[in-house]
Ligand SMILES: NC(=O)c1ccc[n+]([C@@H]2O[C@H](COP(=O)([O-])OP(=O)(O)OC[C@H]3O[C@@H](n4cnc5c(N)ncnc54)[C@H](O)[C@@H]3O)[C@@H](O)[C@H]2O)c1
């Protein structure tokens with residue numbers, strides 16, 4: 001490794017064998033702005049002890065997959081984490097101890113998880129977003145603007161579609177879009193949200209923000225925000241066709257976070273939106 005390469009921010013990828021983990025390993029190891037210093041998987045995982053490149057079916061990358069976050073974080077400037085809520089809150093405490101920037105793509109986080117992330121962000125930088133792509137973060141801004149411009153004569157529905165393996169609903173992105181719509185309307189999403197309609201639900205309530213989730217096959221991620229009025233309808237749509245958009249956003253966030261004060265940041269901060 002050259003001296004210049006040694007000065008690049010060192011990145012740890014958690015959940016390295018996952019759909020996003022593998023995409024992140026490829027993105028970081030191909031980057032000339034960062035270096036891959038460690039890869040983590042859960043204890044007992046078949047990849048532990050193997051070179052991550054070989055485990056992915058490619059060339060040697062010189063990084064052995066480990067189940068020891070403390071050791072991994074001690075040599076890193078950033079942790080990119082797309083795993084599961086319980087793992088993410090534990091990583092947040094350890095990343096804060098190591099003063100490493102923690103980039104969190106994990107979705108399905110509940111209030112208790114978020115409180116633990118806020119505690120960790122007192123000591124280190126956390127960048128978290130339910131979607132790290134440029135396109136979705138622009139769509140969030142557009143959603144807010146359209147919701148600001150229209151009144152409750154327009155019913156707002158967020159429809160999302162993802163692959164058959166996804167475990168949480170509504171998706172993190174759908175919730176970001178719902179929050180943006182609610183903010184545009186000046187209401188609290190928790191008070192107007194309707195998800196999981198089934199059976200005799202009664203007519204739609206005025207001012208509600210509805211969510212619907214489709215799961216199937218290998219859909220990477222699709223989101224529509226529908227503003228349905230009498231005689232007309234606006235549909236804002238984002239379609240992801242490749243997970244590199246999330247990995248590129250996460251790496252950008254890890255680099256951006258290097259010069260920041262401890263605290264919680266979003267992709268809107270990273271992208272200057
Ligand atoms: N924010 C975004 O842009 C974005 C984009 C895609 C996916 N996601 C989210 O990222 C998360 C992961 O998605 P995925 O499709 O890659 O899932 P996945 O199931 O393919 O991968 C998750 C990986 O995390 C690993 N893991 C779980 N607990 C662990 C632990 N304690 N230590 C180390 N590794 C652990 C699992 O073994 C698995 O390999 C989900 O919450 C998903 O919604 C977010």
Ligand SMILES: O=C(O)C1=N[C@H](C(=O)O)CCC1
Nearest residue numbers: 107130131166171172173221
């Ligand atoms: O594949 C997933 O899981 C995705 N999760 C994020 C979400 O919940 O919105 C982003 C899109 C892909």
